[in-house]
Amino acid sequence: MQLSSLQHALLERIQQQGAITFEEYMRMALYEPGAGYYVTGQAKMGWEGDYYTSTDIADFFAHCMGRQLQQMWESLGKPAHFGVLEQGAGRGDLAKEVQQWASTAAPEFHAALDYRLADITFGQDALSIRTDDFIPSVILSNELVDAFPVHIVEKQDEALHEVYVTIQNGRLAETLQPLEDGPLLAYFERFHIPWQTFPSGWRAEVNLDAITWMERTSQLLLGPNPKRKRRGFIIAIDYGDSARELYSTERYRGTLASYYQHQFSERPLARPGEQDITAHVNFTALLDAGRQQGLRLHKYTTQRKWLMETGIYEELEQVHQQHFGIIDQNRASDQGQVALLQWYNLRQRVSALTDPRGMGDFKVLILKR
Numbered sequence: 001m002q003l004s005s006l007q008h009a010l011l012e013r014i015q016q017q018g019a020i021t022f023e024e025y026m027r028m029a030l031y032e033p034g035a036g037y038y039v040t041g042q043a044k045m046g047w048e049g050d051y052y053t054s055t056d057i058a059d060f061f062a063h064c065m066g067r068q069l070q071q072m073w074e075s076l077g078k079p080a081h082f083g084v085l086e087q088g089a090g091r092g093d094l095a096k097e098v099q100q101w102a103s104t105a106a107p108e109f110h111a112a113l114d115y116r117l118a119d120i121t122f123g124q125d126a127l128s129i130r131t132d133d134f135i136p137s138v139i140l141s142n143e144l145v146d147a148f149p150v151h152i153v154e155k156q157d158e159a160l161h162e163v164y165v166t167i168q169n170g171r172l173a174e175t176l177q178p179l180e181d182g183p184l185l186a187y188f189e190r191f192h193i194p195w196q197t198f199p200s201g202w203r204a205e206v207n208l209d210a211i212t213w214m215e216r217t218s219q220l221l222l223g224p225n226p227k228r229k230r231r232g233f234i235i236a237i238d239y240g241d242s243a244r245e246l247y248s249t250e251r252y253r254g255t256l257a258s259y260y261q262h263q264f265s266e267r268p269l270a271r272p273g274e275q276d277i278t279a280h281v282n283f284t285a286l287l288d289a290g291r292q293q294g295l296r297l298h299k300y301t302t303q304r305k306w307l308m309e310t311g312i313y314e315e316l317e318q319v320h321q322q323h324f325g326i327i328d329q330n331r332a333s334d335q336g337q338v339a340l341l342q343w344y345n346l347r348q349r350v351s352a353l354t355d356p357r358g359m360g361d362f363k364v365l366i367l368k369r
């Protein structure tokens, strides 16, 4: 079997240092310079890649985001300069479509909007980002936090253990080590998770970077002067749940998932650097970390409800009236039939975004100051 350079690096590291935590493994698999999944810059998003996001599915998502940003701009008193920073922006499709929408639907807002992008593919790590002269009023991200490396714990013999990665028969393999007193145990205490009552074999992921990210992102928004904190919003959209929902017996084996060419896989140790690895986000942790920095909860809801509140169905109805009148007037004609198919397609995309069993169950967290 031909080993990739990343597999070599991992094997070498484990041979030298002994087993590494799953978190270290995931960090290398996703972020190792020159080899990690997110830094090698190949096309992974969209239909030809490993995953697709709300942004890929429909412009409606971007238009809802546009209306959301416009509302925020208004609530801040319509400043002449309105900075938006999108982290983990990927190819920038959301940004493009938001700006496109604003240019026609909200020209005054568009004139104030200064929308910037950051992505680790271009060397901007969301955990160590600096904006220097740029003052953002909104910092937003869609499916960013679920990519951060996670620790995995498993309950065995009445105690929590951490999942490590070692070598067995020349291959990467999992092993458990008892959890010592430290940040992971403190994490479960902080969020009041009654893991002692959970059955043996219970697994969960812990994303400590998510907390660091929220602390730094809040600081970026509020600015360096503690006496004159700036106003603004943080929007984080992702799959995930509150701590209570996430760390429960319902999720007996946790939420870690790998994706390779749109296929879900339960083998995160396979193909390091070539497949996406993600875990659900603990939104209680994000909210808690933001609050400690002085932010307040503005909204926590599902993507489905958020899209409805920001007018997705009104827009669909408008598009229907403007462009699909032929369906009612002359459905049997060739033109009518084509329009009907296009209309079904459009409705299908909106359904995908709002599906309560799919993307509609994503969470939208908005913090404000």
Ligand SMILES: C[S@@+](CC[C@H](N)C(=O)[O-])C[C@H]1O[C@@H](n2cnc3c(N)ncnc32)[C@H](O)[C@@H]1O
Pocket (backbone or CB within 6 Å): 038, 045, 051, 053, 054, 055, 056, 087, 088, 089, 090, 091, 094, 118, 119, 120, 121, 124, 125, 126, 127, 141, 142, 143, 144, 147, 148
């Ligand atoms: C699932 S994609 C989402 C892309 C885009 N937001 C969308 O909705 O289509 C995750 C993106 O986050 C970026 N990313 C992952 N970890 C990052 C980090 N630590 N800092 C900045 N960007 C990161 C990846 O390169 C990728 O573009």
